[in-house]
Amino acid sequence: MRPFASLLASLLILALPALAAAAAKDPGKDKTAPDRRIAMTIDDLPWVRLPAVSTASIIADHRRLVAAIRQAGVPAIGFVNEGKLEADGKVEPERLAMLRDWLDAGATLGNHSYSHADLHAVGLPAYRDDILRGERQLRPLLQSRGQTPHWFRHPYLRAGRSAQDKIDLAQFLSAHGYRIAPVTVDNSDWIWAAAYLRADASPKAEKLKSKLRRDYIHYMGLKLDYYEQQSIALLGYNLPHIWLIHANALNAASYGDLIAMARKRGYRFIGLDEAMRDRAYERTDAYTGPAGPSWLHRWAIGEKKPASFFADEPEVPAWVMSLAQLESE
Template identity: 75%
Template sequence: MRPSVVLRCLLASALLSLALPSFAAAASAKPGKAAAAQAPDRRIALTVDDLPWVQLPAVTTESIIDDHRRLIAAIRKAGVPLTGFVNEGKLEDQGALQPARLAMLRDWLDAGADLGNHSYSHADLHTVGLAAYEHDILRGERQLRPLLQARGQTPHWFRHPYLRAGRSAEDKAALARFLEQHGYRIAPVTVDNADWIWAAAYLRAGEPHPGSRYRGKPHTEGIKTRLRRDYIKYMGRKLDYYERQSQALLGYNLPQIWLIHANALNADTYGELIAMARKRGYRFIGLDEAMRDPAYQRADAYTGPAGPSWLHRWAIGEKKPAGFFAGEPEVPEWVLNLARLDSE
């Protein structure tokens, strides 16, 4: 080989050796970028029903005020957007407004929450009929509207109690017109769950219960610790399930809307719920932002007796087969047993 040829080969070899790390870096970067591009859009809006407290008015304000304060403290600490839905009937005791309960709603506002209308009495549309239901909605803003107006706000979200939204297309359309006339939008739920069953079990944790391995009075704190731990796992499985459902139905993960309730269990696990969702890659957003996703313009075709996730309502409207709905996490039998329930 002539010297000039050798020199050119050596130079080419040197240039190639310099270029290889760049090629390798580019090659290794591409899969990561592709994976990032394909990662689900994990945004979620948190909503809390049955304010100021689930058990009101059946219990005294004094009996739940410490739990309420604990939940408000957790909300402040977490600092994520939140919309709470009010049942004004819970503000009263035998028809008389309780100032301490109205103050509980101010605590939510002071903690940064938005407040929406959940009707006065938590009425069931399928039971009371449309006319009575509409009356109950208006009765549910007598305190809420001036409370918000004092802060330069107006109530603009409505959530159906029991998530029962109408037994006919005609009732749904009539209710939609009524809500629009009064400045309300329906707040759907995509991450539906049975936190209320876990909460009932949590309240009963100190009681003997059928089928328990315990004899006599159970060890309350031990059961509560287990309930909190398993509840967080259950909620995580719910988030995963509805993410898969959204991908399967829509082709992407829409901004989810998560429902929980104002109860003692969530007071004691609120921070852990937020941390669990964040660990899964979720970013918390307001309900207004979530509802800007075009999926929420889809019609709710469901007219059955239950109150399923809007993802399932849309799937029912598309006549998805039964297998589409399979695999939803269920409440464990031991929790149902402790809550004194036979099924969800």
Template identity: 85%
Template sequence: MRPLAPLLACLLLLTHAALAPAAAKQPGPAKTAPDRRIAMTVDDLPWVQLPQVETVSILADHHRLMAAIRKAGVPAIGFVNEGKLEADGQVQPERLAMLRDWLDAGATLGNHSFSHADLHAVGLPAYRDDILRGERQLRPLLSSRGQTPHWFRHPYLRAGRSAQDKTDLAQFLSAHGYRIAPVTVDNSDWIWAGAYLRAAAAPDADKLRKKLRRDYVQYMGRKLDYYEQQSIALLGYNLPQVWLIHANALNAACYGDLIAMARKRGYRFIGLDEAMRDPAYERADAYTGPAGPSWLHRWAIGEKKPASFFANEPEVPEWVMNLAQLDSE
């Protein structure tokens, strides 16, 4: 037989080891999650397809979007093209009422120019005129709610072909009480929206549209992840992001799911004013090329980051491109 005392000692040692606190393993420092804040911005109000379609044809989707915005209860700002309010040169009361719906839903409004003008195509003088035409209804509408327009969003995100154009435009906007509303979470929701409209005529429309909605929300999640990583790589932290979507049928159907997806990733929704208080937004926009990229990429271009920095951005799947009848983003 083995002596009893050594056996008891062995058992006591084994028991002590099993019950020892996990802290004895000396864990490394806990990782801090990125600061995840985001501002929701919606372009091309009152509706992307106006004035090419009859107002009555889009009202159901408009009301669906308004209901989703009210239910989500997060700050949002919509950017208005006043030219979409008109038919034959006359403002249509029901389209102006659509803008009031945004304010009633708790959102605010900004200027997106009258005609969705392309600065690079029309030049700075005509562009300035288009901005002022874009506040003829907007300014009194906001004034009736005790507000003033103070955000301007570039159509196509084209912000100037030269540093001088950028400086001159910034001075003009400042003189009229505006700041430029940048975009960091850039995406091609307009392609998905085009596919969604075309899917309505497909033999299996309901099934196809359901798949589009599901895959679209997943695509947007990948975009959030990508631009979070880009921000950390460029700035060392995740800045308060600014997300761009458009006023269209797809986003009317998916707005609540988009909000839920971002929240699941840990994002908290804030107003554009709060987001823009981050010092990163004081950086100069050095980009003068023909496209309209994310401001994170504009800053990266200004720092002469290599092509590898911009790699792996999520793309629209080929089947969606085909359904939208487009060859490239």
């Protein structure tokens, strides 16, 4: 037996290079899977419904969302509307403390303008003023942590009605130390959030809200799948994505499930800085229309892709639209 075992071992050693070469030629499932990385971004801090509602009415959900962010332990950045910090023209200490909660949870903060201004409605001069007004609390708050604000997110994702407006805005932002934070995984979480709030009036509120959370996670998964395929179709690979959600009660209740769903699909969470190092983000945003689409679709519009390229994007189900009392996305 010993001579045979020795011969077998020798043959295996000789065969190893050939086996390795064969494995290299057959990459298999793991090696052919797209690179799946994603950055989490959360808009309308400190809370979507402020300042129209009292701080007391939303503070429990705020704490729930911040706790979920801390527990998830993945990079996240929240974009602040400083107007939401105020009541009767004065900053409420409790609302400013909400931003500190985000920083304490390990998140970073960016500028989303003071009033959530619509660039297309107010024009570039007023928009620039609103951006600077949106850092009066943000800048010193970050400086107290050894940080500076360097990301800006357009409200409504409306980025300019002309190429020149886009150039002028980019130059202004750069002069003030900002970069634009695009979005690739766009969605209508705000409609689901509206339905979630209205569900409280139902006689079977908890059952309805449970169904909303479950179906919302499924919808968001379909969105991830869709934009992954859009990226591959347009760029030839799956770029590091940038995901947009909002600071609302639905995401406070669903944040951990969103993270788990993305991870189940093979996604690894990264910071916005890492995502933006991908060369795809150097592409020109050619879109000058009234909506606020994904940057993948802006680039596709710039390449004059046919209408068929944009087909089959997942939609909010009709029953959710009805519950939210909205007619269209």
